[in-house]
Amino acid sequence: MSRFFVSCREATGLSTELLEGTLSFSQRLRVRFHHLICAGCRRYLTQLESLRAAARKWGGQVEPAVPPGLDELTRRFRGE
């Protein structure tokens, strides 16, 4: 990616790296600039971000659970 202008294909291809914060400064600049001028890629990124955030909300939803055999497991853990 040596040109300043990246295509939509390139911008979407770099979206995970953008969200993960692993792009170099100049790559990030190019992708961000592309998003300024491309509504399609902006929407694509928004949707990816929402997917990630919704997955995380789902992940945070689990309540602490006491497994059925906890006493037995604890005995084993204690080496009893």
Next chain:
Amino acid sequence: MTARPHVQVVVSREDQALVERLRARDAAAFRTLVTSLHGRLLRLARHYVRSDALAEEVVQETWLGVIEGLPGFEGRSTLRSWIFRILLNRAQTRGAREARSAPVSSLASDDEGNEAWLESRFDAAGHWNVFPAAWPAESPEALYGRKDAMEALRAALPLLPERQRAVFMLRDVEGLESEEVCNALDLTETNQRVLLHRARTRLREALERHFS
């Protein structure tokens, strides 16, 4: 893709303290650990085996593995990524045994036809033929609030190739750091990102189809 030895992880002080209490066979520490992780392990296991009962068995086996492995735990990964790793090994063994008869096992390889659908959306110059359509629920809150959308997401998960699914579950659902995911799955950071990218691409596609 080649596996590589553990990615260096900075283990938190709380983690170290907990490991020390566990090594000292502190029953309260063990019960806290089990209670805090059991539900999450169960959910993850449920993506590999067909029934809740089997998932419960896999998690039980995981805890036995934890008890057995604790003396040898070297702290090169975080405690939770080590435990998730044990779970995934157990779950995959169990899942593979079932796979011949399971209708939902994913047979696609990690590299197979992955982004073909996305690719078809671009013209020769790499620009969108048609912009992606807006979703009726586009913010995280709105998306999470749509039962049908979350159902579509859950339904799409088993269709992902195994490693993509595992990376997505650990990184995006369970919220592990990328280094922890690498350790749990024996992946390099680059491979982990590629798998995550493919998983997210496919799942976004599944939501797009759901909303269209």
